[in-house]
Amino acid sequence: MAEPVTAKAAHPDTSTAPVDERLPVKRLLPLACQHVLAGVAAPVSSVILIATTLKLSTTQTASLLSATLVLCGVGALLQSLGVAALRVGARLPFLMLPGGAAVAIFLQIAQEYGPATASGSVLVAAAFLLCVLPFYGRLVRLFPPLVMGTTVVLIGINMIKVTAPMVASGPGLGFATLGVIAVFFLVLRGVWRQMAVLLGLVCGTVIAALMGTDLQVAHGGTFALPDPFPYGAPHFDLLAAIPLLVFALASLAEATGQTVLNSEAVGRTPDAGRDVPRIARADALVSLFSGVFGTSLMVTSAENIGIVQLTRVRSRFVTAAAGVLLIVCGLITPLTRVLAAIPEPVVGAAGLVIYAVIAVMGFGMLSRTDLSHGTDSIVIALALVLGMLPIVSPEMYAGLPTWARTLFGSGVAAGAIAAVVLSAVFRALGPRLTPEPDAPGAPPSDGSP
Numbered sequence: 511m512a513e514p515v516t517a518k519a520a521h522p523d524t525s526t527a528p529v530d531e532r533l534p535v536k537r538l539l540p541l542a543c544q545h546v547l548a549g550v551a552a553p554v555s556s557v558i559l560i561a562t563t564l565k566l567s568t569t570q571t572a573s574l575l576s577a578t579l580v581l582c583g584v585g586a587l588l589q590s591l592g593v594a595a596l597r598v599g600a601r602l603p604f605l606m607l608p609g610g611a612a613v614a615i616f617l618q619i620a621q622e623y624g625p626a627t628a629s630g631s632v633l634v635a636a637a638f639l640l641c642v643l644p645f646y647g648r649l650v651r652l653f654p655p656l657v658m659g660t661t662v663v664l665i666g667i668n669m670i671k672v673t674a675p676m677v678a679s680g681p682g683l684g685f686a687t688l689g690v691i692a693v694f695f696l697v698l699r700g701v702w703r704q705m706a707v708l709l710g711l712v713c714g715t716v717i718a719a720l721m722g723t724d725l726q727v728a729h730g731g732t733f734a735l736p737d738p739f740p741y742g743a744p745h746f747d748l749l750a751a752i753p754l755l756v757f758a759l760a761s762l763a764e765a766t767g768q769t770v771l772n773s774e775a776v777g778r779t780p781d782a783g784r785d786v787p788r789i790a791r792a793d794a795l796v797s798l799f800s801g802v803f804g805t806s807l808m809v810t811s812a813e814n815i816g817i818v819q820l821t822r823v824r825s826r827f828v829t830a831a832a833g834v835l836l837i838v839c840g841l842i843t844p845l846t847r848v849l850a851a852i853p854e855p856v857v858g859a860a861g862l863v864i865y866a867v868i869a870v871m872g873f874g875m876l877s878r879t880d881l882s883h884g885t886d887s888i889v890i891a892l893a894l895v896l897g898m899l900p901i902v903s904p905e906m907y908a909g910l911p912t913w914a915r916t917l918f919g920s921g922v923a924a925g926a927i928a929a930v931v932l933s934a935v936f937r938a939l940g941p942r943l944t945p946e947p948d949a950p951g952a953p954p955s956d957g958s959p
Contacts, residue, residue, distance in 0.1 A: 528824035529602065529776040541823055542831035545605060549811065550836070551708035552607040553578045554849055555860050557805065558711070561850065562676060562857045563617050564625055570740055571850035572843060577736030577803035579840030581796050582606055585808055586833030588792040590826040598792045600785040600810075602772045603818055603829040606796060609761070609809040610868050611662060614669040615753045615922055616806035621672065622920070623750045625804070630744035631751035633801035639758040639794040643787045646762055650786075653763040656886050657933050659875030661760060661926040664897040666869025668921050671901055673865060676858025683721065687714030687859035707860050714856030725851045734843045740804040753923040754807060756930070758794075761809055765789050768810065776824035889932040897925020 533541070557578050561571035585606025592599030620628035642649060677684035691710035698706055719725060765786045773780040789810050796808045818824055839845060881887040899906050900921040907915045918924045 527776075527778065529778055529826050531823075531825040532827055533823070533825055537823075538828060538831050541828045542835055545603075545829055545832035546835050546839075547702075548704050549582070549605040549607055549832070550579075550839075551705050552610070552811070553582050555707055555711065555857075555864060556608040556610070556613040558849065558852055558857045559613065559673070559861045559864075560617060560620075560805065562854050563672065564620055566740075568847065568850045570737075572846040573734075573736045574740060574804055575846040575849055576734065576840045576843065578608060578800075578805050579846070580736065580837050581799055581803070581805070581808055582608075583833040583836030583838075583840065584799075585792060585796045585810070586829050586836065588796065589789065589810055590830035590833065592788070596791070597788055598795065600769065600772075600789045600792075601826055602769075602778070602785070603776060603824065603826045604768075604772060604789070604810045605829060605832065606793065606808050607811045608800075608806050609757075609811075610864055611665045612754070612757055612807040612809060614665045614672075614865060614868065615757055617672060618668060618753065618920065618922060619750055623747060624745065625741035626743065626745040627747050627750050629739070629741055629801050629804055630746040631754045631801075632797060632805075632807055633744055634746060634748065634751045635754035635758045635807060636794045636797035636801060638755055639761075639790060639797070642759070643790055643794075646787050646790070647783070649759055650762050650766060652930055652934065653760045654933065655875045655878040656889060657926070657929040658760050658763060659872045659877075659879065660890055660893045660897070660929040661756065661922065662872030662875060663869050664872075664894070664922050664925040666865045666867075666872060667898070668901060669865040670862060670869070673858050673861035676854050677862060679858070680853065680855030682855075683714065683718055683723070683853065684855035684859040686717055687711075687856045688862065690714060690717075691860065691863050707863055710863075711852055711856055711860050714859065715852050718853045718856060723853055725853070733841050735841070736803055738802050744801060749917055752917065753920055753926065756923065756926040758807065760926075761793065761807075762786060762790055765793075765810060772818075775818050776826075885936050886933075889929065889936055892932055893925045893929035896928045897921040900924065 554575065557571065557575040560566075561574060566574065582605065586604065588599045589602065589604035589606060590599070592601040616628050616632065619631050677688075687710055690713045691706055694706035694709050695703065698709075702709075715725070766782050769782050769785045769789060770780040773785070793807070793809055800806060800808050876890065879886050879890070881890075896918070898921060900919050904919075907918050910918065917927075
């Protein structure tokens with residue numbers, strides 16, 4: 511009876527999957543730092559964009575950044591460790607970050623209806639996502655690459671229009687920052703390349719200081735908790751929230767792809783039906799707190815998968831440790847106060863890059879759509895028309911009732927809804943495609959069996 515015990519003792523980890531491996535602290539911390547470096551650019555740049563667009567004070571910006579970093583850390587812990595009793599978290603090495611598209615929509619709502627309405631829309635979208643999760647299998651079919659690509663393109667174009675005036679407030683500094691970011695993308699590799707925008711923000715701020723720009727850094731203690739409801743009590747407007755509701759639904763399709771990617775990276779058999787609702791449930795719960803603390807929807811990100819593949823370390827406890835580090839960074843207020851002092855043209859330049867990349871991602875999604883037969887191309891064209899009209903002609907719907915102006919006056923909402931409806935209608939009622947003669951799978955053109 512002793513031999514099996516001895517054999518088991520000699521190989522204590524044979525039954526432990528790589529994703530469940532527990533690492534010693536001396537290995538865990540450096541690996542966790544790599545994941546933090548891969549993901550920290552998103553919360554920092556998104557918060558600075560929100561704060562600059564909404565003209566928040568440096569103190570408010572520091573508090574918002576603190577809240578966002580803490581929520582990113584909490585999200586990473588939820589996704590990495592999971593809460594089995596609540597079916598929350600996929601127990602995979604995920605980070606949770608403010609989605610670029612979600613930030614863009616948040617800012618659009620805040621500019622049109624006020625930041626209190628934007629916060630209320632985040633709360634509505636998060637609650638809505640929790641409610642629709644039981645219907646995940648049916649809903650995800652509404653968001654093929656055609657719909658998601660069109661929506662993402664419109665989000666990017668909308669926000670380029672919003673961000674451009676920030677660069678115009680100091681074009682010399684803004685274009686210098688753009689150049690620095692481009693150089694970083696050119697010369698950096700690996701994790702450092704993922705930080706090109708963040709490093710560009712730092713270098714742009716240094717250039718501003720050398721040019722004599724007054725950097726206003728707020729004062730305060732070393733540690734502080736973020737302030738809830740920075741814009742006052744949330745205001746709930748269902749029509750204003752439509753773009754975020756559409757994004758919340760579309761995030762289910764995105765989470766499906768990320769689940770497959772992450773599962774394969776760590777050697778686990780993908781199970782989207784089990785894992786995607788758990789991922790989305792964690793996203794929704796953290797996003798409820800995002801609405802409370804004044805930031806956008808939080809979404810699980812696969813940005814750090816490159817780190818997993820690079821290091822060959824698949825343990826979810828590494829991203830859990832990264833979550834702890836993000837929480838600590840969020841509570842160290844001198845760090846958040848310094849980041850909050852970045853000048854507006856520098857932030858605008860970084861925003862142009864971020865939102866242009868979002869638009870390019872949308873074109874990438876559309877490239878996976880078969881446009882050869884014309885049906886999908888017509889859907890995309892009509893959706894882009896409805897989405898671009900409020901951008902190129904803002905007064906187009908001025909004579910409509912308030913509810914219609916709210917619905918159609920938002921390019922993202924109008925384009926996304928049009929893409930969903932038209933895609934479903936054309937697929938159900940449009941012409942059935944048949945293989946061309948002599949194409950693979952087509953019947954022979956000579957009539958022979």
